[in-house]
Amino acid sequence: MSASPVSQVFSPSNNGVSVFRRKKEKRGITFSMMLVGASGTGKTTFANNLLESTIFPHRYQQDVPASTNNENVKIIQPTKVVTFNSMNGIPSYMSAFDPASPFLEPGITVTSTALEITTKSSEDIDSATPEKINFFLTDTLGLGENLNNGICFDEIASYLEQQFDSVLAEETRIKRNPRFQDTRVHVALYFIEPTGHGLRELDVEIMKRLSRYTNVLPIVARADSFTPDELTRFKKRIMEDIDRFNVPIYKFEVDENEDDLETIEENKALARLQPFAIICADQRDNATGKYYREYPWGKIDIDNENISDLKLLKRVLFGSHLQEFKDTTQNLLYENYRAEKLASVPAWDIENNEVIDTSINDENNEGNSSGLMKGLTRNSTAPSLSNFASLINTGKFKSQQSLAIPPQSETPSTPRLTGVDEGDESRASISASSQKSTPANIQTSPERTKLRNISENIPYMLQHERIVARKQKLEELEAQSAKELQKRIQELERKAIELKMKEKLLRQNSHSQSQESIQTNTTKQNSTSGGAYIKKEETYNDLASIISKKE
C-alpha cells in the first residue's frame, strides 16, 4: 500500500508536469512504453485506465471499435502488429474467441500504437499552449499462454534490440534522415501474476532480457487478489527474488551529491514501494469519470492510493520520471549497447577488411537509395493482408521479407554487420553470409591463419545450416497458414452462397405459397423456373423436395 511519505512528496504543487515545461520542444516529447506480462494480468485494462479512455480492446473483443472518449488523447496511428511468432503463422492479435480452437497456442504478438497526449498544466498559467507527448505504447500478447513459452522472450528481446539497432544505423549514417523515428522503448512494465508465492522462471528470464534494452518496472498486477497483509508479504518476496536472481530492474536510486533533497526523498520513497501494486478496472462512473471495480461485497475505487499504486504510477510515468527513463535509456542502456557493438567489430574486421568492404558494396548496389529507409522501417513491416493475398496467389511474398525472420542484410552500413557474437543466431547468419570471403582469404594468408580460419568458420557454417533449416520451417508455416486462410475464405464464401440460396429459397417459398392460394396449377412451373437461377445441385434438390412435399 502506498506509504504516506510518497503522497506528501507528490503534493499538487509539485505535480510532475513541470518536466514538460523544462523540456519543452516544438514537436513535443516522445515517450515509449511497453507492457509485458502473462495474458489476463490486466495490461489492456491498465493501458485504458492510464489514458482514461477505451482505446484498447480486450482479448477476443477485437470487433469493439476503439474510442478515445478523452479529448486529451488522440490516436495517431491505430494499433498494428510489429512483430510476432506463432505456430500457425497468424498473429493471435487478430483471432476471435473460438471454443473449438483455443488449444492452438497463440505464440507471441507485439503490437504498437502511436498516440498523442495533450497535457494541460493547470498551475502553469504562463504557457497557454498545451504540452504534447508523442506516446508509443507497445503491448505483448500471448505470453504464458503457450505450452512452451521459450519463443516469447526471444521475440520480445529481439524487437527491443532492433529498435536500438535502427538508432545505431541512423547515427552512423552520413546523411541523416530528417524523419527518423526513434522507437526505442523507454520503460517496460512487467506485470507479475498475483500468485502469492514469488517469481517464476518465466518472470525472471523475461525481466532479465528486457532490462538489457529498457528500464524494467515490475508491477504486481490485479493487486485486489491480496489482502493488505498478503500484499506486503508478496511484495517483499518479489524484491527478495529480484535480488536473489540478480534481475536488473529499474531501481529508484539517488545520487546524494547531485540530486536535490526533494528528489532524494521522492526516490527513496518510491524504492521502498517497489514493486508497485495496481488495481485496474473496466467499469466507469459516467458522472465522475472514475473507474471502479464492483463486487457483491464491496466497491474498489482504483484511484484510492491506500489500495492501489495506479495513480502514483501514472505520475511516475508521465511526470516525475519520464525524462529520467528516457535519459537512462539513452545514456546508460543504449550507450552500453553501442559500445559493445562497436567493440565487437575489430577482431573480425581487420583481417577481412577488404572482403567486407566489397560485400557492403554489393549490398549497396542491390539495395537502391531507399535501402536506407528500408533498413529503418523493416521492424514495422507487419504481415499485411496483401502479403497473405500475394502468398495465396503466387506462393510467395510480395516483399522478399519473410514473416518471422527480420531481414538482416538491410542495414549494410551498420557496424553490426561485422559484429560477431556466437550466442546470437541472427547475427551469426550475417557472418555466415560473408563466408564467401573466406576462400579468398585463405589464398592470401599465411599457412597458420589458414588453419585457424577453417576452424573458426566451421561453427558458423553449422549455424548457418541451422538458420537455413529454421527459415525453411518458417516458410512452410507461412505457406500452411496461407492455405488455412484460404480455406477459411472459401468456407466463408460457401456460407455466403448458402445464405443467399436460403434467402432465395425463402422468398420463393413465400412467393409460391401466395401463388398457390391463387392459382395452384402454375406453382410448379413457377418455382422450377425460379430454380434455374440456382446453380448448385444440392439446393436444387432441396427445392424440389420442398415443392413435392407441398403438393
Add this chain to the structure above:
Amino acid sequence: MTTEEFVGISNLPNQIYKLVSKQGGVFTLLTCGESGLGKTTFINTLFQATLKPSDSHTGRSMQGPIRKTVEIDILRAELEEKNFTLKVNVIDTPGFGDNINNDKSWQQIIDFIDDQHDSYMRQEQQPYRDVKFDLRVHAVLYFIRPTGHGLKPLDIETMKRISTRANLIPVIAKADTLTSQELQDFKLRIRQVIEAQEIRIFTPPLNETQDDAAAMEHARQLIESMPFAIVGSEEQFDNGSGTKVVARKYPWGLVEVENDQHCDFRKLRSLLLRTNLLDLVLSTQELHYETYRRLRLESHLNGSSNDNELGEKSANNFVAAPARKLSHNPKFKEEENALKKYFTDQVKAEEQRFRQWEQNIVNERIKLNGDLEKIQAEVKKLEDQVATLKLRKR
C-alpha cells in the same frame, strides 16, 4: 481433528453410509492447477483445518532455485462426525505450470492416476482379494486461473487427459477477483470450450425417475453453476453480526467463503462430501477403473500372441506392471533426444574440423616433401656441379 460445523458426511442416507463404509470409507481427492491458485488453501478450507501449510508460511522460495518439476504430496486425514469416519486422502500437486516449457508437465499427474488404478488391479488379482492400499482418485479438482479470458492450451491438454481417467471437476480459483459480470462471461466461455473440446467433466446424475424433487432441483443447481467459482481462506472474521465466518478480509469488504452470493464453495463442498460422494466413488469404480482395466487387459492380450481365453485371469496371464521409469516420461525422453542430437552434432562438427585440419596438414606435408625434393634435387645438381668442376680442375 475437530470440526465446529458438520461437513455433512454424517447426513448421508443410511444405505449410502453402508456402501461407503463397505468401500472402506475412503475418499481420494486430487487437486491440480497452476501454482499459486490457492489449491492448498482450498484443501484447508474444505476440511477446516490446516492439513498442510500453504507455501506462503513456509517461505519455500527462499531456498534453492526455482523449482522445475511437479511434485506430488499425499495428505491423509480422517473426518469424524457422529461416529462416522471417512478416510480422506488429498493429493496436492504443487509446481504445476511453473516452468517456461510446460509441455508434458501433466504427465506426472496422469501417471499418478494410472498408477493407482494399476496398483489396485494387481492387488485385486491376488488370490486373496483384500485390497489394502487404495489410492484411486475419486475426484480431480482442476483449478482455472481467473483471467476472464478463457482456458489456456495447458489447461485444455491437461483436462482432456484427466477426464478420461477420473472424475474431473473444473473450478475457477480465486473467484473473489472477478466481478459478477466477469464471472458470468468467464463461466460461459469455459463451458463452451469444455463442450467444444469434448472434455468430459463430472456432472451430478439427473435421475428423472427419482421421486425426490428436492434432490433433483439441487442437482440441477449444481450443474448450472459449473464450473464452480471458489474462494479459499484459512482465517475467520466477524461478519458484522457477531458470528465468525471463514472469509477473506479486504479493505473494501469481506468475502465470505460460505456465502452463496459470494462464491460457489458450499455447492462444491456439498457435491464432494455430501450429495455426490457416492456417485464419485462408484463412477470411479464402475467407469474409470473398469475402463483402465479393460484397456490394460486388451493391450496385454493383443501384445502376446498365444493367449488363453479373454476373461481368464490365470497367474501366467498376469498383467505386467508398466515400467514407468524416468526414461518413460516423454518429457525426459524429448530432452534426452535433444541432448543426444546436440551431442552428435557437436561431434560431427568437431570431426569435420579435424578432417579439414588433417587435410591441411597432409597438404602441407606434401608441399614440404615437394620442397624437400626440390632442395635435394638442387643439392644433387650442386654436387654434380662440384664434381664437374673438380674434374675440370684436374
